[in-house]
Each structure stands twice: as C-alpha cells, then as structure tokens.
Amino acid sequence: MAAHRTDRPHNLASAAIVVGTDGSAASHRAVHWAAETAAQRGRTLHIVHGLDLTAAAAALGSYDVLAPGVIDDIRRCGAEYITSATHLARAVAPSVRIRTEVREAESARLLIARSADAHMVVLGAAGDSGTFAHLGSTLLAVVAHGRGTVAVVRHRGAELRSGGGYPVVVGIDGSARSQAALAAAFHEAAERRTRLVAVHAWCDQRFDRFAGYPNTITDPVVAASAQALLSEQLAGWQEKYPDVPVLRKVYPAGPVHQLIEWSRLAQLVVVGNRGRGGFRGLLLGSTGNALVQHAHCPVMVAHTEQHR
Numbered sequence: 001m002a003a004h005r006t007d008r009p010h011n012l013a014s015a016a017i018v019v020g021t022d023g024s025a026a027s028h029r030a031v032h033w034a035a036e037t038a039a040q041r042g043r044t045l046h047i048v049h050g051l052d053l054t055a056a057a058a059a060l061g062s063y064d065v066l067a068p069g070v071i072d073d074i075r076r077c078g079a080e081y082i083t084s085a086t087h088l089a090r091a092v093a094p095s096v097r098i099r100t101e102v103r104e105a106e107s108a109r110l111l112i113a114r115s116a117d118a119h120m121v122v123l124g125a126a127g128d129s130g131t132f133a134h135l136g137s138t139l140l141a142v143v144a145h146g147r148g149t150v151a152v153v154r155h156r157g158a159e160l161r162s163g164g165g166y167p168v169v170v171g172i173d174g175s176a177r178s179q180a181a182l183a184a185a186f187h188e189a190a191e192r193r194t195r196l197v198a199v200h201a202w203c204d205q206r207f208d209r210f211a212g213y214p215n216t217i218t219d220p221v222v223a224a225s226a227q228a229l230l231s232e233q234l235a236g237w238q239e240k241y242p243d244v245p246v247l248r249k250v251y252p253a254g255p256v257h258q259l260i261e262w263s264r265l266a267q268l269v270v271v272g273n274r275g276r277g278g279f280r281g282l283l284l285g286s287t288g289n290a291l292v293q294h295a296h297c298p299v300m301v302a303h304t305e306q307h308r
Contacts, residue, residue: 008305009117010148016046016099018118020111020138021085023077026124030153031085032092033298034122036162039093041191043119047085047100049078050107078102108141115146120300122151125292143292143301144273149184151268151300152292161297162192166267167247169197171259172233173272177304181272182233184302186241188268195245198234199262201255202226217252226250256291263295270300 009015019034021027031047038045051074082100089098103110115121123139143150170185172178182198189196202217202225217223230248238246251258263269269291291299 008148010119012117014044015117015119016044017041017120017122018046018048018111018114019085019122020048020050020107020124020142021081022049022107022138023081023084024124024126026126026153027081027085028088028124029126030122030124031088033151033153035089035092035096037120037122039096041119044097044099045089045093046114046118047082047089047098048107048110048114049081049085049102050105050110051075051078051102052106053104075102108138108145111138111142112145112147115142115148115150118148120149120151121146122153125152125154139292146301147303147305149300149302151298153298154292154295161267163194163267165194166265166297167195167197168192169199169259169262169266169269171255171269171271172198172200172230173255174200174229174233175272177272178233179272180302180304181270182237184300185270186237186244188270188300189244190241192267194267195247197247197249197262197266198230199249199251199255199258200226200230200233201251201253201258203253215251217250222252223250259291260294260296263291263297263299266297268298268300269295270302273301273303 017034017038019027019030021031035045037043053071053074079102082102086098086100089096101110101114111121111123121142123142125139139152143152168185168189170181172181185196185198202222217226227248227250230250234246234248238244249258249262259269259271271291
C-alpha cells in the first residue's frame with residue numbers, strides 16, 4: 001500500500017474547501033454541498049471567482065483592451081456572484097468560516113492553483129447532454145489538472161444525499177493510481193461515518209455487450225483472480241481505517257455501468273484520475289463523460305500526488 005502521509009497540504013487543518021462560483025444554478029449546488037461539507041469538518045470555505053478578462057475581450061470582439069466601463073461591469077458581476085454564494089453558504093451553514101476571492105484571472109487556472117493546498121476543490125455540473133463540450137472548459141481543466149481531490153456536484157437533488165445510510169463507492173481498476181482513489185474514499189467514508197463499497201470490473205467492455213448474461217463472474221478462476229486483485233488493492237487500508245466497513249463487489253464487465261448503478265445508492269463516487277481501460281477515460285473519454293453527466297451523486301476525482 002502506498003504510504004498514507006499526514007503532512008500533505010490537503011490534510012492540514014488549515015486546508016480549506018475551495019468552491020468555484022459563476023452565478024449559475026450548478027455552482028449554487030456546488031456551494032451548498034461545499035458549505036455543508038466544510039461545516040461538518042470544521043474547515044474554512046473558500047469561495048472563488050475568476051473574472052477572466054481575456055475571455056471577455058474575445059467574446060466582445062476586442063482582443064486588446066476592454067473599455068473601462070466593461071471592466072467595471074465584469075467586476076461588479078463577479079462581486080455579485082461572490083455575494084450570492086456567500087449568502088447561500090451562510091444559509092446552509094451559519095457557523096462556517098468563509099473567505100472569498102475574486103481575481104482577474106482565468107477561472108480554471110485560478111482553481112487549479114488553489115487546489116495545490118486545498119482540502120478539496122468543488123465544482124458544479126449540469127445537464128445530461130452526453131458531450132464533454134457541455135461540461136465546460138473550466139470544469140474539464142480543473143478535473144484534469146487539479147491537485148488533491150476535485151468533487152463534481154451534479155445538478156440533481158441527490159447531490160445533497162448524506163448520512164450513514166448512503167455509502168461511499170470507489171472504483172478500483174488494479175492500477176497503482178487506484179491507491180489515490182482508495183486514500184480519498186477511505187478518508188471520505190471515515191469523515192461521513194459510513195461504509196465503503198469497493199467496485200471492480202474484471203473487463204473494460206461495455207456492460208450492454210453482455211446483455212443476457214449474469215452480472216456476476218461465473219468462472220471460479222476468474223472470480224478468484226478478481227477477488228485477489230481487490231484484496232491486494234485494499235491491503236492495509238482496512239487496518240488504517242478499522243471503523244469503516246467495506247463491501248467488496250466484483251463484476252465481469254462495464255465499469256461505467258457498475259459505478260453509475262451504485263451512484264443511485266451512494267452519497268459519493270470516488271475514482272482515480274488515471275488507470276487502465278475503462279477508468280482511464282475519466283478525464284478524456286466516455287467514462288468521465290458518463291460519470292460526471294449521469295451519476296446520481298457527486299463524483300470525486302482523486303489525483304496521484306507527485307512528491308519532489
């Protein structure tokens with residue numbers, strides 16, 4: 001098992017929960033979830049908005065200098081977004097400590113920079129279009145390049161699901177980077193005082209290609225190998241978190257299908273940012289699109305830490 005370090009900046013007591021806001025309904029959902037989480041963990045909520053004047057200039061057809069009046073309007077909108085998000089956070093968690101930040105910077109770059117020492121970064125996602133373009137460049141960039149963990153909150157009501165009756169679900173693909181997902185998932189399950197469901201799909205093939213077949217591994221040799229792989233990946237973590245009950249689930253195929261189905265019963269699904277086959281697509285392919293667009297609860301992407 002990878003060493004569980006306690007000196008990482010994300011684990012420090014001073015590490016805040018960072019949430020991006022742009023005034024949209026999706027970002028309001030993210031603020032709501034982040035405020036609840038920050039209050040439950042006694043952490044500061046850091047609400048961030050990037051003005052991104054370069055993008056505004058491009059959208060207005062002026063690639064050099066924006067008129068002072070336009071800049072003032074953009075700044076005013078940014079301040080309003082922050083004020084609205086702050087009021088919402090206060091309503092959700094009156095005692096939570098809040099700090100705010102508005103900068104003349106691209107939102108994605110700002111959030112990626114803040115992720116370096118954040119407890120987690122939270123973003124909102126809306127829609128069921130099934131295309132990455134619908135998610136927005138900011139969300140995709142932060143999910144791909146952020147540090148630590150990035151939580152994507154869906155627009156449905158289920159994103160506020162919490163409590164010990166709803167598990168944390170983690171996708172395990174057998175790669176070394178599954179350890180980042182496991183570290184985040186065990187931490188989240190412990191914080192939320194709930195059980196952990198460890199999910200492994202033996203084959204990366206889409207589940208619908210096995211229509212009519214049982215959703216269990218019938219070959220005893222393959223089943224034993226799948227369970228052995230899961231045990232190897234979990235080794236040490238259950239000892240580290242003895243109070244977290246773990247349910248192990250192995251399936252013949254369809255990691256996307258299995259995780260989405262489990263998300264109906266979960267309060268959080270956790271995956272690593274890289275892996276083999278099905279889970280590797282989280283950032284750039286159909287798996288990520290499916291999870292972020294169609295999961296019935298928030299999706300947390302855990303990044304492998306690179307130490308000097």
